[in-house]
Amino acid sequence: MALDGSKSEFKLVGTRPLRPDGIDKVTGRAKFGADAYAAGMLHGAIVRSPHAHAKIVKIDTTKAEAMKGVKAVVTRADFIDGLKGEMWNVLENVMAGDKALYDGHAVAAVCATSTLAARDAAKAIEVTYEILPHVTDVDKAMAKDAPVIREGAAAPGTPEGMHPNVVGYHESGHGDVDKGFAEADLVIEETFRTEATHQGYIEPHACLATMGNDGKGEVWCCTQGHFHVAKVCAALLGTDASQIRVTASEIGGGFGGKTAVFIEPVALALAKKANRPVKVVMSRSEVFRATGPTSSTSMDVKIGMKKDGTITAASGVFRLQGGAFPGAPASFTAMCAFAPYALENVKQIGWDVMSNRPKQAAYRAPGSPMAAFAVESVIDDLCKGLDLDPIDVRLKNASRQGTKASYGVTFDRIGLVETLEEAKAHPHYSAPLAEGAGRGISCGFWFNHGGETAVSLALAEDGTVSLSVGTPDIGGSRASMGQMAAEELGIPYEKIRTTIADTATLGYNEISHGSRVTYASGLATIEAARDTIRKLCARAAAKWKIDPEAVVWEDGCAKPSGPNAGEFEPMTLAKIASSMGRTGGPIVGHYEATPEGAGVSFATHIVDAEVDRETGSTRVTRYTVIQDAGKAIHPSYVEGQFQGGAAQGIGWALNEEYIYGEDGRLQNAGFLDYRIPVASDLPMIDTVIVEVPNPGHPYGVRGVGETSICPPLAAIANAVSNAVGIRMTELPISPPRILAALDGAK
């Protein structure tokens, strides 16, 4: 559905009403994944491999099964046999088969009458392993002598002769990069590395499941996609998707990490075997060891530039380590890398590489932030080498409407230039810098996504509205959905209650990912409201005995479209609803579609950082996010997404990393040593919302959740590199790395 040009004046869109789930969330009443309890409920615990790579020789559950309060034990044998393709991968990750593939891989599970009893029983399950050689580094995993995770996992199109751990290949671009580099006045080529990071949501995965031997199950869980959970659970347990009803709880953060399924099938298998409800809650250490962190990367980027700042060619090779299964977003990394720039000659290659680590999962714009780190670092070095202003150079090369993007599409209306112009004019960019501080800027890009969406909107007799959407609310979307419905219907925001419907009461909805919720569920909400309006107008037309086409909806009322239609008193929504039982029955509007006009999004970030040259300590002292939101429905939550992305990016740039020991075990599986930013680490984060309407949404909305994490790694790396006078090429830019670089430069 295209941008609705007639809709430029808004009553509610763009305002900041209180969120409908607010009181529950400030009083402790809101029910998150672990907050559900059922009569007769048991508690589950999962046994996990302490080895990075090992053959599972034997699992002895006899001691555990004999323990007080233990009701059931499950292993891989309790799941379905014969799955193929991606579902087999999911099952293999949910419960190991012949081999444990990473430290933390689930190998068995138990349920008992208390959490302590379950944990004690898990410790009593004896697993015999035959330890195999392991590899956790991306470059080492590609090397000839690397241990093989699994043969035959490579996707079609992967070049012949590669190590079996190399499972995917992407190549795209246009023009002739060699010719382009030859035309450049300066060419810089550099290698970059980033470590894996974790989404770091504060709520560990949790679920409560019941299942009978008739294959009917119920799941309550914190997830970004409950329809997806139903589909996966049904497949892994050998039942029908419609027999597993999943309700999405309040979700305590996801950022992509709760798009994957880990514990729900295990809880169902335990519940079925014990024939009682089973709750499974991950510990924090399980979250780090056994969910889906990002890929780690190794990247080579080469860019050529003329003296006037024109980029003549750009090429990149991006190697992504994605854990023990295929699926690292190497193609996204490659495709995002040069997307901000209009280039005649560009080539990008991505490699998907397996290693003995947990299977990577999405984390906010998966793959894009690392690419931006490498590319935007090289652009900054070129600007320095040619004595050019970094914003001017980016403006000169910026992608615009009509640009053939580095990854093939031709851009429609986009807002990169607008963010750069805002950045240049922002007081932050011209503010004086403290002694020893550095300033960095970076652009970032994300595709955004539409996806399968269904929304239903039902009227109550008193003229209020029940709006059912199927995308879990991960950041205040019930507020924005309510605003859009109220805007269309012309009734107060407070008259709408938005609910995240369970999988049995609404059509299929894709996961809340790809920054799609405000775009796709928003679009569907607007369309469901318009469907409702058509029905309301028809009721008014019937009452007035005129053609429905002669009725319009204005300010919450059905009105005759003009003098020719006749003279009738406008009928309010409440008035029509009050008699709907007698005028044709309940009024329900709905919309189902797979919208494909998500509209790509760009951002430009400015950051100041101070570095203590004696200790290598970095403080971010000022931060400004400028991003194109298309149209901000609820500006507070748009700003929140900008600020949250920036904060996560600061963590990724400076401190966060997965640290594996020589033994292949994760050494920092907790918030003590996986160091996400704390309140005292950060400054206020300024935001500028740019609104270049997305042609693919009636109000012009673009998703905002992911683009905000694309520029920070590079912006901070540029700021720190400017502060210390040395290009930092490895993330995190930790104090030991900075000090080593300073010592090396002496």
Next chain:
Amino acid sequence: MIHVNTKINGDETEFLCDPRETMLDVLRDKLALTGAKEGCGTGDCGACSITVDGRLVCACLMLGAEADGREIGTVEGIATGEKLHVLQQKFLEHAALQCGICTPGILVATKALLEKHPDPTETQVRYWLAGNLCRCTGYDKIIRAVMDAAKDMREAA
């Protein structure tokens, strides 16, 4: 099992607990007070913040058995009847929460802060809350909500 007599949000409460159960386990699993969350279980995230005899602590770093004879305060005790505490109201107005999982702990912690320091600086608020991890907001709107609540509370005092 250990028999414990305590007071929670002003109400006399008794429970039986395993010696290994933490106060957080007891609040959530025994007393159905699920406002305190387990984000880490090791005192690193603050999502289970409660007060014990007025002192801010992590419920995960206290055994249930230790509660005997103490007075416990949780997020469920912050509002008065249907009237929200100023902090709760300000968190809503400033959109100081996205997912809301850290919110109970942050409210308990900031209430303790403002009782001790009614006129805190931004830096003081940030350091006081350093043990309350929030992954969604970047803390910006949280800090603004706390400063605004502090101002209103001072004016009302």
Next chain:
Amino acid sequence: MMRFEAPDSFEGAVALLAAEGGTTRVLAGGTDVLVQLRSDMFTPDLMVDIKRIPGVHDVTAEGGGWRVGAAVSGAELNEHPEVKKDWPGVCEALDLIGSTQVQGRATLTGNLCNASPAADSVPAMIAAGAVVTIAGPDGEREAKAEDIATGPGKTSLKLGELVTSVFLPARGTGGGDCYLRFIPRTEMDIAVVGAAVSMTVEGGKITAARVSLGAVAPTALLVEDAATAIIGSSLDEAALTALGEAASAAANPISDKRGTVAFRTKVAGVLAQRAAKTAYERAIK
């Protein structure tokens, strides 16, 4: 099955600890013990909570110094204006441990007996010349703070013994101390390097000093060479350089997830210098 006891006297605590055939832990603030319990690192057979023992929450003046009860939390100690005035370094070191929430429970005694090489308050106590009182089956004894930890997680306490209080000696005139640590974030981390300096200054000249380093060896170090480097000086550039070099030379760290050998060695010197400067300023105030 873990047993939990909360005796009302140290005699009772000693009797329980001495009689237990299995493993034991003393519970003061619990900010380390309960982490170990929840992480399945260590579950004792007997947990003895000492917080019901009269006097353990008290800070009392004694011979010009201060006796700090075994269960006095960081928050409580830092609310004591006189101790803070005498021993700002010890107070700030304890205050640096963990969050505000952890401060509601964490104690000097627990930090000492947990025997982590990176414990923040231990170098400060060592620099201050703190002495602890120990109750045991054979009665009471005293020990220097630096003599408690013998290695990571290991102490010199014998079966049935526990620390009942920490004594911070009389500060006297012209005294100042300071503790600094390096962490990657601004809060919540374990020290990568810690440095404490305590000194007495008379007429601008340092007449006595103690320097202690944390997280650069299996236990916190008392670095006599570093103290020698500044005694007799007015903390001029030469003395500071010598102090930094002595501190770096004494550091014998490992590389781990928190820092490298090179980083810790260098930063030990940097922090010793910075801590000395602050201690000096405090001393001459």
